[in-house]
Amino acid sequence: MTTTTRLSTPAGRRPLAAPVTAGRPRRRLPFSAWHLLLAPLAVLFALPLLWLCASSLMSDAQFNRFPPALVPSGIDLGGYRYVLGNGMFPRWLLNSVIVSSVAVVSNLVLGTLGGYAFARMRFAGSRALLLLMLATMAVPFQLTMIPTFLVMKKLGLIDTLGALIVPSLVTPFAVFLLRQFFLSLPRELEEAAWLDGCARLRVLWSIVLPLARPALATVAVLTFLTTWNDLSWPLIAINHDTQYTLQLGLTTFQGTHHTRWSAVMAGNVITVLPVLLAFLCAQKTFIRSLTSSGLKG
Numbered sequence: 001m002t003t004t005t006r007l008s009t010p011a012g013r014r015p016l017a018a019p020v021t022a023g024r025p026r027r028r029l030p031f032s033a034w035h036l037l038l039a040p041l042a043v044l045f046a047l048p049l050l051w052l053c054a055s056s057l058m059s060d061a062q063f064n065r066f067p068p069a070l071v072p073s074g075i076d077l078g079g080y081r082y083v084l085g086n087g088m089f090p091r092w093l094l095n096s097v098i099v100s101s102v103a104v105v106s107n108l109v110l111g112t113l114g115g116y117a118f119a120r121m122r123f124a125g126s127r128a129l130l131l132l133m134l135a136t137m138a139v140p141f142q143l144t145m146i147p148t149f150l151v152m153k154k155l156g157l158i159d160t161l162g163a164l165i166v167p168s169l170v171t172p173f174a175v176f177l178l179r180q181f182f183l184s185l186p187r188e189l190e191e192a193a194w195l196d197g198c199a200r201l202r203v204l205w206s207i208v209l210p211l212a213r214p215a216l217a218t219v220a221v222l223t224f225l226t227t228w229n230d231l232s233w234p235l236i237a238i239n240h241d242t243q244y245t246l247q248l249g250l251t252t253f254q255g256t257h258h259t260r261w262s263a264v265m266a267g268n269v270i271t272v273l274p275v276l277l278a279f280l281c282a283q284k285t286f287i288r289s290l291t292s293s294g295l296k297g
Helices: 035-055 078-085 089-120 126-136 141-154 162-168 172-183 187-195 200-211 213-229 232-237 246-253 261-281 283-292
Strands: 002-006 017-021
Touching (some): 078 089, 089 200, 089 246, 141 162, 172 213, 187 200
Antiparallel strands (some): 002 017
């Protein structure tokens, strides 16, 4: 229904008719229309995690039943009791925490120094050294596994946590990501500090690092995720069960003739929780880093 309203006009001119639409205003959705597509995809990607949590509450009899059950008929905490009652489990958890924490701290420190040097300092061979470092990211770990093992053996670190920590002290990805983020920062902030008499390390600590929190959080989360979930290298470098990490210790629940699937699933749930919590805590800074680190190259 449309009504007509007369508008006042100067003398000698015909009045104009302004259409006024009567009726209720159009309601908007309380969320973006993209959520109608993203919500089902999120549920689809979350299904393996949901099934992992559900299967950790099953008994071994339910796992061995055919056809396999997708939903537990009852809550059975036998897998969690077996995992937490294992005398070596706290030691494996502590080993994983030590290796991951040292790797995160060292990557933040050394990656920051290397990334800032490549971003702001010009020295002989800097471009060639950067390209060489980036080329190492294309080399698969399977090719460097034996040379790394021989180096760790020469250093006497085999079957110790040092064999897991030393190869992860700094990664080319951490240096490259921080370099890209430092390039996106304006030089004027650092030049103003230099004019005030600040040294380069003071500028890095007081001005650059507070602005680089998104990139630092991204490096920390990705480094923690990589070292926490690593299985192939500990499987080669560690022989004694007292030096096992959590991922390597969970493999002892799988035998040649019998596997305690309830314990395996319960252990995987406990292993996934720290990684999931770390990502949820750093989610906003993680996204900010991905959207800003590629502005300049």
